[in-house]
Amino acid sequence: MTKKIFQFDIHATDGAARQGTVKTAHGDIRTPAFMPVGTVGTVKGMTPEAVRETGADIILGNTYHLMLRPGSERVKKLGGLHKFMNWQRPILTDSGGFQVMSLNELRKIDENGVTFKSHIDGKRFELTPERSMEIQNDLDATITMAFDECTPFPADHKTAADSMRMSMRWAKRSRDAFEHRDGYGLFGIVQGSIYEDLRHESIEALTDIGFEGYAIGGLAVGEGQENMFKALEFTTPNMPADKPRYLMGVGKPDDLVGGVMRGVDMFDCVLPTRSGRNAQGFTRLGTVNMRNARHQEDPRPLDEKCGCPACRSYSRAYLHHLFKAKEILGSVLLTWHNIQYYQDLMAGMRAAIRDGEMADFALAFHTAQEQGDIEPI
C-alpha cells in the first residue's frame, strides 16, 4: 500500500509566481488555489457537487463556528467533516483564533489561550493551541492551522512584536499537540503586522519549528492593498520555497492576481459566496450589481464567456427578477457563478505560469476589469 505523504511539488515558476500541486490524504490541490469558505459545514448556497463542478480542489471550514454548532465531538462521531458535509476532497480548517477574536465580544486572552462565551447559548468555551489541534483533529481537517493571535491593525511595533511572539510560542505548542497522520499537514502562520523585521523574525521562529506549509496572517485587516502587497514583497521571499504559502482571508480578484505574482499559492475568502447572496456578481469585466434596474429586460447572460449554469441558462433579466423577488435561486445561481469565476481565474493563472506568461495574464486581467461592465442595450 502506498503511503499518502503530504507533499508540495512545484511544476513551474514565472517570476515569483509558482504553479504546483499539494498532495494530501484526500487528494490533490492544484496551486495557485482558491478555497471557497464552508463556514459551518456548507459552502453557503452550494451543494458540494456544484462546488466541485467549478473546479475547486479544497474548501475551508471554520473551527470557531463548527465547535459551537454542531460541535467537533459530534462531527467526529458522525465520521468527520468530509463525510458530514459530503465533501470527500481536502478541507483546511482555520484555528478558531481569528474568529473568536473578531466575532466574539465575550472573550479573554492570556498566554494560555482564549476563553469565551458562545453567542448561541452563552456556554463557556476555551481555545488553546492544544484544544484547537484537538478540535481540528476531530473535524478530520486535511490541513490544520496553528493557533495564533491575528494582530489587530493598526498596531505599534511593540504591540505587534508581543502579539507575534506569543503566536510563535503558540505555534510551538500547536506543533507539539498536532497528531501526525500520513497525508495530513499543519501550517504555521507568519505574523508581525506591516513590520518587515517582525515578519522575518516570525518566519525564522516558524521554520525552526517546521511545518508542512506556511500561512501569512494579519493581512487583509484594513491595511489596504498597497500595504498588503508591500508586506507580501518582504515576506514571501523569506518563506521556505519548497512549502505552500497561504494568504489568509484574501480576497478580491485583483488581490489574488497580485498575491500570486508575489509568490502566494493558496487563498480563501467569503467574498464570492457573500457577494453572490447580495446580488454582486464578479466577471472578467468587473463586478455587476444584479439588482440594478438596467438588467430588467436584458436577455444576455451575466457573462457570455462563463460556463456556469447561471450564465449558460439564464438571462440578466431573470437573475435580476430573482433578486427583486427575494428568491433562493438568485443566491444559488449567483454564488455558483462567483465561485466559477474565482476558480476560472485561478485556472487561468496556473496556465499562465506554466506558459511563462503571468505578466501578460495580469495585464489582460487588469485591462478587462477596468473596461467595466458590458454596455447596456
Next chain:
Amino acid sequence: MTKKIFQFDIHATDGAARQGTVKTAHGDIRTPAFMPVGTVGTVKGMTPEAVRETGADIILGNTYHLMLRPGSERVKKLGGLHKFMNWQRPILTDSGGFQVMSLNELRKIDENGVTFKSHIDGKRFELTPERSMEIQNDLDATITMAFDECTPFPADHKTAADSMRMSMRWAKRSRDAFEHRDGYGLFGIVQGSIYEDLRHESIEALTDIGFEGYAIGGLAVGEGQENMFKALEFTTPNMPADKPRYLMGVGKPDDLVGGVMRGVDMFDCVLPTRSGRNAQGFTRLGTVNMRNARHQEDPRPLDEKCGCPACRSYSRAYLHHLFKAKEILGSVLLTWHNIQYYQDLMAGMRAAIRDGEMADFALAFHTAQEQGDIEPI
C-alpha cells in the same frame, strides 16, 4: 410536419382511478400528475434541472404574482415563461382569480372582473376573463385556466349559486378570448362549493362551452378532507371521462391518494416546497420535523429508500444541523426531497393503476403513514 395536438389518452383505469398521458406542445404529462408550484418563475429553492430529475413533467406558475413582477409583457418580450425560467416542458398557469381574492385586500369584484392595487408598488391592476387570457398567453402557458371566482367557504346555497353562475359567464368569456394554438389547452373550472346540484349545474355549463380539461375549484379551502372527498364523489363522475381532471391546490399526500381514487388526474400544491423550507419532510412513514433534537446525532438518511440527493448523501444529523444554522442548503435539500417524495408517490400510483392494484397501493400507503417515523436510535 406533425401538428401538435392537445390530447388526453387514457391507458388504464382501476375503479375511478385513471392512468393516462396529456400530450401538449411542450411535451407529455403522465397522469396522475403532481405539479410543483413555481409561483413567481421559480420552484422555490430548486433549479429546473433538479425539478425535472425528480420526475416532474409539468410545473405551475401564478398569474397574479407574475403579472405584478416581473410583468407578463416583460416575460413575453424575453421569450415566454419557459425560456425565462429555463423550463422547456409544460407549464400550467392559474388565472390569477384565486390569488387576487385570497391575497389582496385592496380589491373590488363585479360582473366585469376584479380591480386591485399591487402590494408591491400600489399600482392599479385589472383582471377580467379577457385580460387573464391575454396575460396567460403572454406567459406562453401550455395550459391556461379560465378566470373564475373561487367561492369562499362556507357559503350558503344562494351565495354559492350566484358566485358559480358568474364564474360560468366568465368561463364563456375566457373561452371566447382564448387564442387557440396547437398543443395548448384551456381548462374550465367547476365551482359550486359543497352543493351537489350546483356542481352538476357548473359541469353542464362548462361542457356546453367545451374545454380541453376540467378543473375542480373551490375545494381545499377549509371544508376538511371528508367534505372534499364527498364533493369529489358527486363531482368527478359527472365530469367528461375523456378529458383530464385537475383538483386545484391539493394537497397532502393522503389527499392525493384519495383524489386519484376518486378520478382526479392532476394536482398542484405549495405544501412540499413550503414545508421543505420549514424543515418539514414528507416520507413513506409520515412527516418528519428536521428541527427536532432527536435527529442531532442520527447518521441515517431521512428515508433510506428515497433516491433524492438529500437521502443519498446526507444524514438526518446534517439536515438537522443545516436548519439549526439557518443554512440555505437545508431548504434546498429538503425541498428536493419533498418534491421527490411527491413525484415518487404519483409514479407509484400510476404503476398501481396500470397493474389494477390501486386499492392495495392505497392500503399499503395508509399503513406505512400510520406506522409513523423510523424509531429513534
